[in-house]
Amino acid sequence: AQKVTQAQTEISVVEKEDVTLDCVYETRDTTYYLFWYKQPPSGELVFLIRRNSFDEQNEISGRYSWNFQKSTSSFNFTITASQVVDSAVYFCALSEAYTGTASKLTFGTGTRLQVTL
Amino acid sequence: GAGVSQSPSNKVTEKGKDVELRCDPISGHTALYWYRQRLGQGLEFLIYFQGNSAPDKSGLPSDRFSAERTGESVSTLTIQRTQQEDSAVYLCASSLVSLSYEQYFGPGTRLTVT
Numbered sequence: 060a061q062k063v064t065q066a067q068t069e070i071s072v073v074e075k076e077d078v079t080l081d082c083v084y085e086t087r088d089t090t091y092y093l094f095w096y097k098q099p100p101s102g103e104l105v106f107l108i109r110r111n112s113f114d115e116q117n118e119i120s121g122r123y124s125w126n127f128q129k130s131t132s133s134f135n136f137t138i139t140a141s142q143v144v145d146s147a148v149y150f151c152a153l154s155e156a157y158t159g160t161a162s163k164l165t166f167g168t169g170t171r172l173q174v175t176l
Numbered sequence: 177g178a179g180v181s182q183s184p185s186n187k188v189t190e191k192g193k194d195v196e197l198r199c200d201p202i203s204g205h206t207a208l209y210w211y212r213q214r215l216g217q218g219l220e221f222l223i224y225f226q227g228n229s230a231p232d233k234s235g236l237p238s239d240r241f242s243a244e245r246t247g248e249s250v251s252t253l254t255i256q257r258t259q260q261e262d263s264a265v266y267l268c269a270s271s272l273v274s275l276s277y278e279q280y281f282g283p284g285t286r287l288t289v290t
Contacts, residue, residue, distance in 0.1 A: 096281075102265070104281035150218060163209060163232060164269075164279060168218040 061086045063153050065167035072141050072174055080136045080170045082151030088112075093127065093134045094152040094164065104150070110134065141174045148172070178202065180282035182268050188288045189258055197253045197285045201270030208251050209269045209279060210243060219267060225251060226273065258289045 062085040072078045084093065095107040108118065110127050118125045122139045138145055148171045152164040181200045189195050201208050210222040221235040225245045236242070240259075245251040255262055265286050269279040 094278075101283075103283045104267070104269075106278055106280065109278055152219075163221040163224050163235070164211075164219070165221070166211075166218040 061153050061165040063151050063165055063167035065151055065170050067170045069171040074174055074176050075140050077139050078141050080149050082134045084132050084153045088155050092154040095136050096150045097147045099147040143174050146172060146174045180268055180270050180280055182282040182285050186286045191289055192257055194256045195258055197266050199251045199268030202280055205270035206273050207271045210253050211267045213265045260289050263287055263289045
């Protein structure tokens with residue numbers, strides 16, 4: 060069975076601080092996808108990134124970066140120079156990846172990030 | 177382009193009544209998913225459609241829950257004889273069936289059972 064653990068329930072930082080959100084996953088599949096979604100106070104989930112299990116290169120997108128380490132089954136998300144607009148709940152998710160077939164997402168419980176001035 | 181839409185945005189119902197929640201996926205997306213999010217919690221998978229068939233119904237919590245999809249577009253999630261524990265936000269997502277597996281979510285329907 061698949062499982063995603065986000066041990067940090069809530070994090071508070073002051074604007075411009077860097078913050079890392081942890082994600083640890085469990086799966087018996089050798090091929091899978093990992094995702095991060097953002098859920099701002101408005102409630103709508105916003106896709107941030109997708110990673111497949113064969114690509115362990117770290118990725119940077121502006122102030123966001125992701126560190127995928129298969130050896131520790133982790134897919135951590137760092138926000139550099141955080142801003143108030145980053146305040147949201149962030150979800151890590153895992154999907155099986157059978158060729159040609161879509162698959163459900165297994166979500167972690169989310170980390171609420173509060174960025175204050 | 178248009179995203180995933182859901183209606184109603186809010187629904188308050190009395191315990192024991194039936195409710196129908198609607199999802200309109202992104203045009204051309206053949207896969208459609210329903211999730212439930214209880215207050216302060218993560219998302220729980222309910223059911224997944226590939227076209228009009230449902231290969232995975234493993235997340236439906238009881239036989240009071242059912243869903244259908246017609247014409248590879250609109251889907252309806254029906255909850256019969258609602259209970260207070262059914263109160264949650266019900267989220268719908270759609271995706272192209274490809275190796276991308278990105279799911280695009282709608283704004284959700286907030287269901288309150290009194």
